[in-house]
Amino acid sequence: MRIGTIFLGLTAFIAHSLLAHSAWSNELPSDFAVNPSAVNMTLEPKVVVNSGRLEWIPFQRDLTVWPSLSYEDKRPTPKARKVTLEGPLNGDPVRGRELALSRDKGYCVICHELPGEAWPGTVGALLLKFKKHNYPSELVFQQIFDSRVFNPNSYMPPYGTFGILNEQEIRDLVAYLQSLD
Amino acid sequence: MKRTFIPVLMLLAGITQAQAEAPYREYDPMENYLPHVRGDMQLSGSYKYWKDPKNLDWRMAGNPEENWKLNWKFMDPPFNASVHGGHFAADRGESIFQELNKTGRFAACLGAKKGNLKGLRTRYPMVRADLNHVAGLEEVIERCAAKEGRVLQNGSYDNSAVSVYVASQSTGSPININVTSPGPLKAAFERGRKLFHTRVGRSNLACSSCHTHQIGLHLRGTVVTTPYGDAAHFPVYRTRYQLQSLHLRFAECNLATRTQPLLPGSRPYTDIEVFLTGLSNGYPVSVPSERD
Numbered sequence: 001m002r003i004g005t006i007f008l009g010l011t012a013f014i015a016h017s018l019l020a021h022s023a024w025s026n027e028l029p030s031d032f033a034v035n036p037s038a039v040n041m042t043l044e045p046k047v048v049v050n051s052g053r054l055e056w057i058p059f060q061r062d063l064t065v066w067p068s069l070s071y072e073d074k075r076p077t078p079k080a081r082k083v084t085l086e087g088p089l090n091g092d093p094v095r096g097r098e099l100a101l102s103r104d105k106g107y108c109v110i111c112h113e114l115p116g117e118a119w120p121g122t123v124g125a126l127l128l129k130f131k132k133h134n135y136p137s138e139l140v141f142q143q144i145f146d147s148r149v150f151n152p153n154s155y156m157p158p159y160g161t162f163g164i165l166n167e168q169e170i171r172d173l174v175a176y177l178q179s180l181d
Numbered sequence: 182m183k184r185t186f187i188p189v190l191m192l193l194a195g196i197t198q199a200q201a202e203a204p205y206r207e208y209d210p211m212e213n214y215l216p217h218v219r220g221d222m223q224l225s226g227s228y229k230y231w232k233d234p235k236n237l238d239w240r241m242a243g244n245p246e247e248n249w250k251l252n253w254k255f256m257d258p259p260f261n262a263s264v265h266g267g268h269f270a271a272d273r274g275e276s277i278f279q280e281l282n283k284t285g286r287f288a289a290c291l292g293a294k295k296g297n298l299k300g301l302r303t304r305y306p307m308v309r310a311d312l313n314h315v316a317g318l319e320e321v322i323e324r325c326a327a328k329e330g331r332v333l334q335n336g337s338y339d340n341s342a343v344s345v346y347v348a349s350q351s352t353g354s355p356i357n358i359n360v361t362s363p364g365p366l367k368a369a370f371e372r373g374r375k376l377f378h379t380r381v382g383r384s385n386l387a388c389s390s391c392h393t394h395q396i397g398l399h400l401r402g403t404v405v406t407t408p409y410g411d412a413a414h415f416p417v418y419r420t421r422y423q424l425q426s427l428h429l430r431f432a433e434c435n436l437a438t439r440t441q442p443l444l445p446g447s448r449p450y451t452d453i454e455v456f457l458t459g460l461s462n463g464y465p466v467s468v469p470s471e472r473d
Contacts, residue, residue: 031447033432042441045336045432047423050273052332052339054445059436066383067206068441069376069449076205077380110401122399123391153210155394157384164383 029072034064061104066162080148081161085141089171089178096176099169106144106165106173111156115180124156130180140174207380209389214374216360216459221409225396227252228409234465235259249397249404257414257467258352267345267418267469270338274346277339281329290325291318291347298350302466303357306455308365315369317454319344319416319426320446336445341416341424348416348468356413356466360459373456376449377408382440388453412457414470427454 028034033056034041042063043056067077100108101117109117111124142149145160159165165173214220221228231237231254241247242255255261281287288296292307305318312324319335322343326333333340360370380387391400392408399405415427422429428445431453435442443450 029443031443031449033442033444042436044436044442045422045429045445047336047338047341047425047429049338049423052326052334052337054334054337054340061439063383063436063439063441066440067204067381068443069379069381069435069453070441070443071448074202074204077207077385079205119402120399121401123395123405148207152207155386155390157386162383162385 027072028064029068029070031070031072032064032068078158078161080152080158081146082149083142083145083160085138085171085174089137089175091168091171091173091175093172093176093179095169096172096174096179099165099173100176105169106159108173127177127180130177132181137174137178140177141170144170144173207385208375209378209380209387209394211374211378212389212393214456214460216370217462218410218460218464220460221407224393224409225407227396227407231410234467249406252406252410253472254410254467256472257470261471265418265469265471266420266423267471270342270345270416270418270424271349271469273339274342274344277331277333277343278346281326281331281343287325287329290328291321298347300351300354302348302351302468303354306358306366306369306451306458314448315365315451315455317428317446317451318347319428320451322347323446336426336429338424341426344416344426345424345469348466351466352468353465355463356458356461358455358458358462360455360462366455369452369455370459372449373452373454373459376453377456382435382438384438386438386440388434408457409460410464412454412461413464414467414472416468418469418471420471420473427457 028036033043033045035043035056035058038058040058040060040062042059042061044059046055046057048055067073067075099106100114108114108127109120111121112127113120113122114127143156144165146158147154147156148158157164160167160170215223218232219228227250230241230250231252234254234257237251237255237260239255241251248255278287285296288298291301292304293301302318305321306315308314309316309321312320319340322340323333323335326340326343333343358366360367377388380390388408391405395405396407397404412427415425415430417425419425422433425433426445428450431450432442432445
């Protein structure tokens with residue numbers, strides 16, 4: 001089961017890398033701040049004091065794969081996806097906590113209060129003592145994968161649909177939340 | 182287990198299918214915005230604390246739980262009387278301006294009447310017949326400097342420095358752009374309003390996801406503030422960026438929410454600038470200013 005997950009994850013990653021770049025082969029929006037020949041195309045502005053030229057430095061990750069504000073960007077926003085949690089949860093709560101705090105993964109703490117973390121966000125619901133709600137794991141899995149299924153105006157990022165987290169990572173997060181008592 | 186990966190693959194497949202017409206986008210609930218700074222009283226209600234920039238409550242400014250209610254105006258002149266990088270930028274901008282304006286053509290190109298810069302910033306962004314579109318001050322500075330043979334790229338330090346100098350000549354004068362009469366400026370305001378509510382990027386967030394619907398709440402150590410009155414202090418001195426134009430601020434916002442940033446002077450950024458400047462109508466230009 002786990003080998004299957006890794007294989008599928010790898011396939012998705014390769015497909016992601018290939019499609020992400022081939023998608024823009026001839027039609028990169030002209031107002032994107034990018035270096036088209038770089039692996040990570042996205043650039044970040046760098047202001048140089050006493051200079052009439054604006055410098056650009058590579059950003060830590062490629063952001064061209066998601067819809068942008070450009071009027072030339074004609075890719076549709078991925079719609080809400082309903083998913084089912086199959087088999088036992090099989091999540092690692094320790095890894096789940098790491099993901100919840102990682103800036104580049106879940107980063108749940110930017111909006112939600114989690115135990116043991118100073119300066120939590122107050123935008124999202126409290127996650128302290130999450131276990132007491134007795135939410136079914138299927139529901140929590142769907143909420144993280146794509147919360148728009150429950151509320152079209154939800155501000156929570158669709159972690160699964162947008163490929164921010166893979167299935168096992170969402171399972172780990174669900175296991176972590178279900179362990180908070 | 183396979184089934185849950187299908188959505189990811191479908192997303193990736195969807196990316197390759199570039200559609201000719203307007204693509205599917207999600208919008209936060211669209212709000213009615215009053216194109217005047219007092220419209221904040223219907224949104225966050227914090228305007229009453231910062232509407233008089235001279236007389237802010239210094240106790241509120243010193244309280245991290247409350248200072249968001251001042252919309253960071255305690256870092257604007259005249260309340261903030263300290264000398265900071267924005268003043269050095271204004272000096273640099275003044276010397277570049279004088280060099281470029283020896284014939285008076287540069288000021289005229291920017292739109293100054295009889296070379297007088299007072300009040301010029303309050304009328305930007307404006308419709309520029311020569312460009313055939315609505316343009317922000319920095320885009321016009323780049324173009325007018327090029328006519329004088331000098332490269333001042335939009336977003337560069339020197340471009341923003343000239344913008345700071347020009348804006349500082351209007352400090353204290355209320356922003357006044359007409360986004361209600363039919364015309365290109367109103368159309369740009371409406372496009373900007375729509376963009377402000379358009380969800381984009383890796384996290385599927387719109388500007389308004391936080392700045393309309395979560396004002397006063399924490400995102401970790403940051404407290405979300407109102408979009409009203411926010412365009413009045415740009416370009417701004419930032420410790421991290423030295424000097425930041427409004428369009429570079431948008432790029433920073435985009436990067437922070439993991440969205441592909443656009444070039445300064447691009448149409449979408451200019452439209453959002455018009456929208457935010459409309460929400461600053463009636464609020465005094467506050468330059469040079471600083472932010473963290």
